[in-house]
Amino acid sequence: MRVGVADTTFARVNMGAHAIDELRKHASVAIERYTVPGIKDLPVACKKLLEERRCDIVIALGMPGGKEKDRICAHEASQGLMLAQLMTNRHIIEVFVHEDEAESDAELAWLAERRAREHAQNAVRLMLRPRDLEREAGTGQRQGFADAGPARQ
Amino acid sequence: MRVGVADTTFARVNMGAHAIDELRKHASVAIERYTVPGIKDLPVACKKLLEERRCDIVIALGMPGGKEKDRICAHEASQGLMLAQLMTNRHIIEVFVHEDEAESDAELAWLAERRAREHAQNAVRLMLRPRDLEREAGTGQRQGFADAGPARQ
Amino acid sequence: MRVGVADTTFARVNMGAHAIDELRKHASVAIERYTVPGIKDLPVACKKLLEERRCDIVIALGMPGGKEKDRICAHEASQGLMLAQLMTNRHIIEVFVHEDEAESDAELAWLAERRAREHAQNAVRLMLRPRDLEREAGTGQRQGFADAGPARQ
Amino acid sequence: MRVGVADTTFARVNMGAHAIDELRKHASVAIERYTVPGIKDLPVACKKLLEERRCDIVIALGMPGGKEKDRICAHEASQGLMLAQLMTNRHIIEVFVHEDEAESDAELAWLAERRAREHAQNAVRLMLRPRDLEREAGTGQRQGFADAGPARQ
């Protein structure tokens, strides 16, 4: 298995390094890293990882700022990641941490690391252990903050 | 007939299981299930179900959260589902239940089950009994809550 | 000429029937009808009418609800109809009546019928009498409510 | 050079006629006109002008209304024009005048004519005199109202 890790110089946490560390704990995989300036550069980077560097799946990590303009940027980047997946028939796991999700730099660093690691686990499960995901269907899983858990009638 | 059922670990109700149960009541169909982490992973999963696992139609089930960011996520997922349909010329029935549509966990679980089941019936009708849908054209059908009914002059 | 008519069971008025009735008054055309559950199912239905059932043009009729979520749904459906046209180089006439455009059920039924009929006439003109449209260029035509008329210097 | 001119019956000013008149003043060009009901019908009309009627460039003229629904319509039309350009590698000059940009019918008619004419000149420059555009790079040109001019340090 070959996993692409695309990240940005804009982010304030080295989310790519956390994702790579976690991937190596859970599977024996080849890793291709691709760092771009900002989140809007991620979609084509991911597509190149899938098509030119033959990755089976990509993790795209970014940290949109907290202003309205940044939210629109993140929306455009997400639409690009969506389209890149549909053009390649491969998963791209989007791991975005919005700067305003955290109340301090320390919490931001903690959240970005934890979300990157949990999504790296998801990438491994999507590729190697799809039954593990099926067993957790509808159970309110979250990445970063605590799980929401299932709703019962 | 081969029906794909794509759902998420993020949802707080096992909507995929309800859809599968309902499909089996109404038609003799082969079912392919594909569970992904969140709703933004659904579009490529659906496209893979249609193209790689040869489904004739897919039901895509998800439960967006109640925050503004979640609404944008749901919008991006919906755009992806739309595009996946146009790229494959196959229907993908979107079954999203927004967490803030219900006032309690119990109502959420009830709504998610009922909407999943009613849309599973729609999938069967789209594939096997299109005349049934034509007979109900313009009659204000709803999935989940009560039908609105026709407006008369 | 072969005209596709795509409509929904969600709509509260049988707009498809009105469109078909009007088409038959104005031209000798073959009609293919395709009823789907909701407006987000319309784009792929229209594309199938154009590509698999060989229609020359399609009329897509729907009635979005009045809530914010419904407006986003309508936006997604419209984007899908746009894309379907660009993928096929064929016109799809979108006939949407938003529930909140009318103040009563009676007005809603009146508006939906009138808009469906006027757009059915537009479909005929686009296919058979393009000069009629050119003669009305910039004259403030509306479908449903009264025309706005031209603005003069 | 072959220029397509796409316009609508919805607009309240015959913007297509103004554009054609201006084109004829500035270049010896063949003109293909295509009038459609509304702005959402423009993208496929433009694509057909480029692909089926062999235009080198198209001017797309429309006049969105002043309500929120109209703004969304205009956004969808613009996205379609963007996509049509990327699918054909040809320019489509979008000339939209929003009804609420003017304070009276007279100003609306004046603005629509002036913007149509200035963009017709832009179309000619894009095709025949690209150096003229390069000379004006970053100089705050506007179409319709007065130019903003350059900002200086």
Place this chain on the structure above:
Amino acid sequence: MRVGVADTTFARVNMGAHAIDELRKHASVAIERYTVPGIKDLPVACKKLLEERRCDIVIALGMPGGKEKDRICAHEASQGLMLAQLMTNRHIIEVFVHEDEAESDAELAWLAERRAREHAQNAVRLMLRPRDLEREAGTGQRQGFADAGPARQ
């Protein structure tokens, strides 16, 4: 290496000239310039630079106005730039300066120049020195205003 520089006559600063000057300082590259009227004309210009004038990468420079309509324009242009990248598997570096990011003409001119130059450096790094970007992953780099720097736990 062949770099495309696409800019607009609408912008109030000659951002294209600044980008070209900076590119020449950092690498020996061939430059193709393409000036269009406004930001919505940029995506197809960039695609033509990549496909018809054989550029390896493009820098797209623009200056959206400060009104709501301008923000929507910028969003549409950004979506087009995203799609053009995915259709060509090449990077297009978007360098947009919103008029309302600066409080005076002088600051606007300063910001536009600085952002154009810093992104020109990014283009060179993406093509020739990808390791330099990887070394800065997650360090809070910004273009124009001061860097945000890394967040620490």
